[in-house]
Amino acid sequence: MHPLRQSRLAALSVYQALEHQLGRICGPDLNPLRHLGALGFLLFWLLAISGIYLFAVFDTSAEGAYRSIDQLSRQQWYLGGVLRSVHRYSADAFIVVLLAHLLREALMGRYSGFRRFSWLTGVPLLLLAFTSAIGGFWLNWDQLGQFSAMATAELLDALPLFASPLTRNFLGTAAVSDRLFSLFIFVHVGVSLFLVFGLWFHIQRLSHAAVFPPRPMVAAVMLGLLALALAAPVMSHAPADLAAAPATLTLDWFLLFIHPLAYATSPGLVWALLALSLLLLFALPFLPQPAQAPVAVVDPANCNGCRRCFDDCPYAAVTMVPHPIRTVRQMAQVDSDLCASCGICVGACPSSTPFRSAAELVTGIDMPASPIGALRQRLSQGLAALGQAPGKIVVFGCQHGANVSRLASPDVLALELVCAAQLAPSFVEYALRDGASGVVVSGCSEGGCIYRLGQRWTAERLQGRREPHLRASVPAEQLALAWADAGDEASVMRALQGLRRRLADSLATPATRAVQADV
Amino acid sequence: MSERLNRGPMAWLGQGLLYGLFALVIGVFSSWPPYHYLDRDQALIKLSFNHQGQVVADCRDVSAQEQAKVQPTMRRTKICPRERSPITVELDIDGATVLKHVAQPSGLSRDGASTTYHRLQVPAGSHTLVVRLKDDVRSAGFNHERRATVTLKPAQILVIDFEPGKGGITLQ
Numbered sequence: 182m183h184p185l186r187q188s189r190l191a192a193l194s195v196y197q198a199l200e201h202q203l204g205r206i207c208g209p210d211l212n213p214l215r216h217l218g219a220l221g222f223l224l225f226w227l228l229a230i231s232g233i234y235l236f237a238v239f240d241t242s243a244e245g246a247y248r249s250i251d252q253l254s255r256q257q258w259y260l261g262g263v264l265r266s267v268h269r270y271s272a273d274a275f276i277v278v279l280l281a282h283l284l285r286e287a288l289m290g291r292y293s294g295f296r297r298f299s300w301l302t303g304v305p306l307l308l309l310a311f312t313s314a315i316g317g318f319w320l321n322w323d324q325l326g327q328f329s330a331m332a333t334a335e336l337l338d339a340l341p342l343f344a345s346p347l348t349r350n351f352l353g354t355a356a357v358s359d360r361l362f363s364l365f366i367f368v369h370v371g372v373s374l375f376l377v378f379g380l381w382f383h384i385q386r387l388s389h390a391a392v393f394p395p396r397p398m399v400a401a402v403m404l405g406l407l408a409l410a411l412a413a414p415v416m417s418h419a420p421a422d423l424a425a426a427p428a429t430l431t432l433d434w435f436l437l438f439i440h441p442l443a444y445a446t447s448p449g450l451v452w453a454l455l456a457l458s459l460l461l462l463f464a465l466p467f468l469p470q471p472a473q474a475p476v477a478v479v480d481p482a483n484c485n486g487c488r489r490c491f492d493d494c495p496y497a498a499v500t501m502v503p504h505p506i507r508t509v510r511q512m513a514q515v516d517s518d519l520c521a522s523c524g525i526c527v528g529a530c531p532s533s534t535p536f537r538s539a540a541e542l543v544t545g546i547d548m549p550a551s552p553i554g555a556l557r558q559r560l561s562q563g564l565a566a567l568g569q570a571p572g573k574i575v576v577f578g579c580q581h582g583a584n585v586s587r588l589a590s591p592d593v594l595a596l597e598l599v600c601a602a603q604l605a606p607s608f609v610e611y612a613l614r615d616g617a618s619g620v621v622v623s624g625c626s627e628g629g630c631i632y633r634l635g636q637r638w639t640a641e642r643l644q645g646r647r648e649p650h651l652r653a654s655v656p657a658e659q660l661a662l663a664w665a666d667a668g669d670e671a672s673v674m675r676a677l678q679g680l681r682r683r684l685a686d687s688l689a690t691p692a693t694r695a696v697q698a699d700v
Numbered sequence: 701m702s703e704r705l706n707r708g709p710m711a712w713l714g715q716g717l718l719y720g721l722f723a724l725v726i727g728v729f730s731s732w733p734p735y736h737y738l739d740r741d742q743a744l745i746k747l748s749f750n751h752q753g754q755v756v757a758d759c760r761d762v763s764a765q766e767q768a769k770v771q772p773t774m775r776r777t778k779i780c781p782r783e784r785s786p787i788t789v790e791l792d793i794d795g796a797t798v799l800k801h802v803a804q805p806s807g808l809s810r811d812g813a814s815t816t817y818h819r820l821q822v823p824a825g826s827h828t829l830v831v832r833l834k835d836d837v838r839s840a841g842f843n844h845e846r847r848a849t850v851t852l853k854p855a856q857i858l859v860i861d862f863e864p865g866k867g868g869i870t871l872q
Contacts, residue, residue, distance in 0.1 A: 206714040213718075273726045328737060338817060344806050345750045346817040352748060352859045353872065401715060405723035413727050425855045426744050432735040435726070441735055 185468070186290075193288040201666070204626065209664070211397055215628035217282035219394040223402060224275040225380065231268040232373070234261070239320065241366060242359045246322045247420045254416055266410030272314050273435040274406070279310055287465065289631075294473050295386075295496055295521045297466040302383045304462045309376045314436045316368030325430050325437075327351070327421035330365075332440035339448030354423050386519060388497045389634060474599070475549040476520035479513050483532045484545035486511035489648055490526035493602070495633040499526060499546075513546055523632035524548045524603030528642070531649050533605035535560070551599055560608065563594040564616045572684060574619045574677065575612040577604050579635070582625040583665040583673045593677070600624070602635035606642045606651035613659055619680045623663040623673045636664055658687045743824045743852035745793075747831070748817040749862035753785035753805055754836035782811035785837040791860070792830040793822060824854040831860055831869045844868045 204212045213220060238261060240249035253261035283303065286292060292300040318329045334347035350356050384390040393399070418430065432441070443451045477490075481504065490513050491499045498519035504512040513526070527533055532545040535557040542554035560575065567573050570592040578585025579601040589595040594617075598604055601624030609620045622643060630636040641647035643662065651660075661683075663676035738744065759780040767775045784805040791799040799818055806812035814835075828849045832842035844862070846869035852858060861870045 203718070206711065206718055208711065211715065270723075270726055270730065273730050274722075277726070335817075335819070344812060345815050346748065348746075348817045349748055349750060349815075352746060352861065397715075401719040405719045408720075409723045409727045413731070415730075424857055426738050426857050428736065428738045428740060428742075428855050430735045430737060431731040433730045434732075435729060444737075 183469070189288060189290065196285065196288050197666075201669075209627040209629065211395055212628060213394075213398065214281070214285065216391065216394040216398060217278055217285060219391040220398070220402065221275060221278045221282055222380070222392040223394055223399060224271045224278060225376070227271040227403070227406070228268060228275060229373075231264040231271065232370075234264050235268060236370065241362055243322065243357050243362050244359075246320060246362060247417065250321050251323075251417045254414065258414065262414055263407070263410045266413070266415040267406050268317075269415045269433070270406050270409050272317065273433065274402075276310060276314065276435050279307060283307065283462075287462075290470075293466045293468075293470045295498070295519050298386050299383060300466050301463065302379065302385075304459070306376060306379045306383060308459075309372055309379055311436070311439075313369055313372040313376060315439075316365060316372065318433075318437065319365045320362075320369055321417055322357075322362075322421045324418035324421060324427035325432070327423065328427050328430055329437055329440060332443065336439070336443050336448045336451065339452060351423055357421075357423065386497055387633070388495060474522040474551075476517045476522050477515045477524070477526050477546050478549055479515060479546050480543055481506050481512055483543055484512045484530075485532070486513070487531060488513075489529040489531065490546050493525050493529040493634070493638055495523070495525060495635075496521050515546070521632055522548065522550070522599065523635060524551065524599040525632060525635050525638060527553055528600075528602045528605050528638070529649065530605070534607040534649075535605070535611040536607060548599060548603070551603075553603075553605070556596065556598070556604075556608070557611070559596055560594070560612060561615060563596065564612070567592060567594060567616075572618045572681065573616055574621065574680065575617045576621040576623060576673070576677065577601065577608070578623040578673070579625060581631045582667060583623055583663070583670045584667065585621075585623055585670075585673060587670050588673060588677060600630070600632050600635040601639040602632075602642075604639065606649055609643070609651055609660055610655050613655065619659045619661065619684050621661045621663055621673065621677050621680055623665060623676070626664045626666050626669070629664075629666050640664075656687070658683045738821065738855055741824050741854055742821050743854060743856045743858065745791075745820045745822055745829075745852075745858045745860065746817070747789065747791055747799065747820070747860040748815075749787070749789070749803075749833075750813050750815045751787060751835060751862050751864070752813040753787050754838070755781055756783045756785055756837055757781045782809050784811055784814070785835055787814040787816075788834040788842070789816065790830075790832045790842070791820075792832075793820075793827055795828070822852065824852050824856070826851045829860075829871070833862060833869060846871070 200212065200214045203214055207213065209215070235250075235253070238249060238253055240246055250265065254265055255262070286300070286303075315329060315333060319326045331348065331351050334351060337343070338346045338348055350361060384392065394402075418427065439451060477498075484504070486501065486504055486507070488501060488511070491501055496519050498516050498521070499513050500516065501511040502514045504510040526546045527544060527548055530545045533553045535542060535553075542557050544553045547553055564573060564575070572592055574593050576585045576588050576593060576595045578595060578597050580597055580599055582601070585595040586597060601622060604622065609622070612620050622639065624636045624639055625631060627636060638647060640662065642649060643651045643660065645651060645653060661676045661680040663673040665672035759778045762775075762777055762779055786805060787803045789799070789801050789803070790797055798820060801816055801818065803814035803816040804810065805814050826849060829847070831846045833844040834842045836843055848871055850858060850871065859872050861872070862868060863870050
């Protein structure tokens with residue numbers, strides 16, 4: 182194995198342990214580490230809303246900038262002051278969440294293949310976020326703003342970009358004009374607008390992109406920031422004075438760490454570090470990667486243009502085009518550059534039902550490496566191989582979640598899929614009719630699906646909330662769901678044992694209709 | 701590794717602590733530890749200029765032979781070099797030379813202004829400064845010099861600039 186990949190996997194195991202611990206505290210659906218992108222969006226919206234208010238009362242002149250913000254914090258502390266503090270703390274949290282999001286995706290290897298576009302459009306957002314954030318300090322034009330503007334100018338002057346040193350703009354009070362403040366406003370507000378466009382591009386190739394975290398998480402973040410704003414309101418330093426250097430500063434280390442770093446080392450070293458980091462981040466998607474499985478293939482004869490695969494594809498890899506055979510219908514078409522080979526589309530296709538009488542099951546959209554026909558064959562042959570064992574159970578699992586093959590036993594048939602959502606719900610009923618007493622469907626934990634939406638679609642299909650749905654006539658006590666990540670095979674085992682108990686109990690009690698999630 | 705859905709009081713308390721801890725980390729490192737940009741008894745001297753040096757040579761007449769080599773429409777009587785002199789600057793503080801710098805003229809034809817910026821940290825108090833500047837390669841030594849004794853307060857910034865309109869080297 183490549184040493185880089187080996188290091189990544191070692192770091193990933195440490196990270197996953199942390200993520201699972203947080204999952205134990207918050208529950209998998211409210212685990213903040215699984216909503217970092219959505220949290221980033223939330224913080225950005227908070228920045229935008231608080232920023233609009235601050236800009237409305239901000240005096241955009243060199244003379245009045247400091248006064249307008251300082252008065253806001255002192256005379257209107259209950260609104261303007263709180264919003265100012267929320268603005269600053271949201272910016273800090275935004276950077277932290279952004280870096281955590283980048284780290285998580287990098288550790289999980291989510292930067293190549295069909296994810297390359299999202300990665301390459303995400304990395305520049307970091308630069309934009311830092312640029313806008315640093316520019317925000319200048320607008321206040323207190324000693325901290327003066328220090329940051331001066332330090333940034335000195336840093337930029339280390340590059341052979343400008344005919345005249347930018348630092349000359351800060352040599353005397355006369356040099357700081359309203360015109361210079363227009364530039365400050367562009368850096369802060371203009372770059373933020375670029376950030377909005379950048380974020381839009383970043384999620385372009387994701388369908389059902391989560392741009393808003395779950396409501397309890399929204400409430401927790403907003404309450405946390407509000408409490409912080411009230412407990413430690415952000416106040417200005419003394420007004421900027423270009424004739425005196427600010428000796429000691431209460432520095433925002435999240436956003437302004439680059440200045441002390443440049444003074445402790447050298448501007449050249451800071452630029453070298455920045456260039457190297459960016460080069461590495463941009464190069465990651467182009468490094469050699471394990472080959473991806475063949476992408477989904479559409480069979481026109483079996484595609485009726487129902488659009489379910491189009492709706493369910495997490496990466497917008499399916500588009501609808503005029504059907505070549507049936508002129509009044511559409512047909513799915515797969516963009517191989519975007520396809521993740523996850524098989525979620527196969528589970529969405531109504532033609533994937535194993536009840537079709539054709540000797541060879543061919544569906545409308547299928548995975549060449551693991552076709553649905555082969556799954557039906559494995560299921561039938563597997564159940565037959567279990568013989569007349571009483572209480573036969575079929576466990577459908579996901580390659581990326583808990584390893585279900587470890588559960589195989591004389592009365593348990595374990596079948597692995599690319600993703601749990603590759604399973605058409607009718608396979609559950611088919612297994613029961615083919616001799617199984619119960620079925621366990623296992624997949625990654627909530628929010629942990631490697632293909633983003635596989636767990637969600639599977640749960641909704643089996644609970645009858647999404648098409649194709651599991652028929653209501655299937656007895657609920659014969660089905661168990663187990664959402665467990667790799668390494669958490671014990672959870673699937675618990676679900677299996679629970680199913681066995683229910684099957685035994687059902688002989689004495691009437692069936693309930695609701696499908697239960699055992700884990 | 702199990703992640704059970706848990707919405708009991710302890711789970712909500714756990715989440716409260718988690719988000720509280722996050723807010724605490726944000727609150728602490730957004731203002732702590734304080735950063736000491738400058739020691740208490742230190743002052744700053746900033747030496748900077750944006751000045752166009754003298755031309756490297758005077759205009760000269762074009763000979764008849766040179767005229768003959770070019771098209772009639774391109775002929776001219778004088779050639780005036782565009783290139784400017786690099787600017788050499790030296791700064792002595794209390795008798796010791798602390799800065800020697802040659803600023804090259806900007807532009808592809810080296811006909812633009814020479815610029816520089818240097819920041820020097822010095823102890824607050826009285827200092828004797830000597831600034832020498834040469835902006836003409838044709839002169840033998842420095843053609844501008846300023847000698848001054850300044851008293852710098854802690855954190856004070858002294859700017860040394862070159863402004864021909866204000867008599868050359870300025871201290872402000």
